[in-house]
Amino acid sequence: MIADMSAEDIVGDYQEVTLQLYGGITRKVLYTQIETPYPDGKLIVSTTNPEGVITHVNQSFIEMSGYDEAELVGAPHSILRHPDMPAAAFKDLWDTITRGETWQGYVKNLRKDGGYYWVKATVIPNIRGGKLVGYTSVRRKPSRTKVDECINLYPTLFN
Amino acid sequence: MSYMFTVSPDFTPDHISGWYIFNTWLQKHTGIGIHLEMYDHFLSQREAIQADKIDLIYANPFDAAMLVREKGFLPLVKAQGAADEALIAVSGESQTNDVTDLTPGTRVAYTDDPDVRLMGMIMLEPGDLDATNIVPVVADNYVLVAKHLLKGDADVGIFLAEAYDGLSSMIKKQLKVLVRSQISVIHHALMIGPKLQDRRDEIQQLLINMESDEKGGGVLKSLGFEAWQRVDDEEMEFMIDLMDTLNT
Ligand SMILES: Cc1cc2nc3c(=O)[nH]c(=O)nc-3n(C[C@H](O)[C@H](O)[C@H](O)COP(=O)(O)O)c2cc1C
Numbered sequence: 001m002i003a004d005m006s007a008e009d010i011v012g013d014y015q016e017v018t019l020q021l022y023g024g025i026t027r028k029v030l031y032t033q034i035e036t037p038y039p040d041g042k043l044i045v046s047t048t049n050p051e052g053v054i055t056h057v058n059q060s061f062i063e064m065s066g067y068d069e070a071e072l073v074g075a076p077h078s079i080l081r082h083p084d085m086p087a088a089a090f091k092d093l094w095d096t097i098t099r100g101e102t103w104q105g106y107v108k109n110l111r112k113d114g115g116y117y118w119v120k121a122t123v124i125p126n127i128r129g130g131k132l133v134g135y136t137s138v139r140r141k142p143s144r145t146k147v148d149e150c151i152n153l154y155p156t157l158f159n
Numbered sequence: 160m161s162y163m164f165t166v167s168p169d170f171t172p173d174h175i176s177g178w179y180i181f182n183t184w185l186q187k188h189t190g191i192g193i194h195l196e197m198y199d200h201f202l203s204q205r206e207a208i209q210a211d212k213i214d215l216i217y218a219n220p221f222d223a224a225m226l227v228r229e230k231g232f233l234p235l236v237k238a239q240g241a242a243d244e245a246l247i248a249v250s251g252e253s254q255t256n257d258v259t260d261l262t263p264g265t266r267v268a269y270t271d272d273p274d275v276r277l278m279g280m281i282m283l284e285p286g287d288l289d290a291t292n293i294v295p296v297v298a299d300n301y302v303l304v305a306k307h308l309l310k311g312d313a314d315v316g317i318f319l320a321e322a323y324d325g326l327s328s329m330i331k332k333q334l335k336v337l338v339r340s341q342i343s344v345i346h347h348a349l350m351i352g353p354k355l356q357d358r359r360d361e362i363q364q365l366l367i368n369m370e371s372d373e374k375g376g377g378v379l380k381s382l383g384f385e386a387w388q389r390v391d392d393e394e395m396e397f398m399i400d401l402m403d404t405l406n407t
Binding site: 038040041042043045047058060102104120122123124126128136137138140141142143144145146 | 246258259281282284285286287338339340341342344393396397400401403404405407
């Protein structure tokens, strides 16, 4: 389960929207127009189980998302879902990784404080002894040119 | 029967005798005949691995995936607290203050250390640079990477952070660091091949206890670190997955 976002966590003016997440989850999210720049030289890393529930996050993940480790581990990865991200991107992500392949894309993520940050994400299936045990996503600093392309492209992918 | 041990060719020259001393120590404590073979280049080392000549290797993280997944190697230990980090530097006189100031056609100096180059190229991506639009300037070592920057025949250099920190202060004064990685989970590891795996637990334990051995502590110092630290299978698998994502 993911709780609704609460106004007291939000920094700055915000908008409100209800997201329909996978598995019939609905979540009220509050979001601002404040961007947090990607930290230079760092990788943001998380691992999930095969269902997309977070099992591990690194320190950079905690710092950038604004959540504590305890709030993240056990939560569905859609805890970072930003309303500006088209569903098609995540459908492509899940179609790709469930085929056993690596997915790469640019993602706008939602912080606990309502702000956002852009990443270049690579998601890979974790195979141990021939069996799928989960997925790992490693994010790096994206090129601004690529982010600008996504800012233009993503709104056209909503239907 | 004699086994073959090799060390990632990016070892620090100061520690070469340390590896021979370590090999002697290891043979004495295991009773196993081990020959240490040093290769000058990653390419020749990989050929030896492909030909199944290697039984023990202090491996570069870049080669870990191939060693584990194709050649059946398993991790033993890593240098305590060690991590491979990369940094991007330019000449102190360069107009460039941020990777995003760089443009296609940038001349990038690096060595053939595969993990450092990978981390370095990732740090150049925010400037829209990749393997297809840079001009590579390959150098034999990091002092030469620095010299390329100072002489102006490269615009940026990719360094192993540790090697950069070890440059003389004279050189460092004339350089400017743009970005330094803080990844923490990419590291070299001592790994054991299939032919020796029935001795794995014993050798791993021996190495973990090496710092408290009468002579072991001194041998470790000659390698440049204090102790070996256990690397379990999942830590290695995690690092391999991470390297795979960076390689994509
Ligand atoms: C390893 C892994 C990492 C993911 N990282 C993110 C992420 O950073 N942000 C995000 O919005 N979704 C991420 N997802 C996708 C989510 O699981 C989810 O599909 C997405 O947030 C959309 O929500 P929905 O599928 O419930 O509609 C990740 C999935 C996996 C398997």
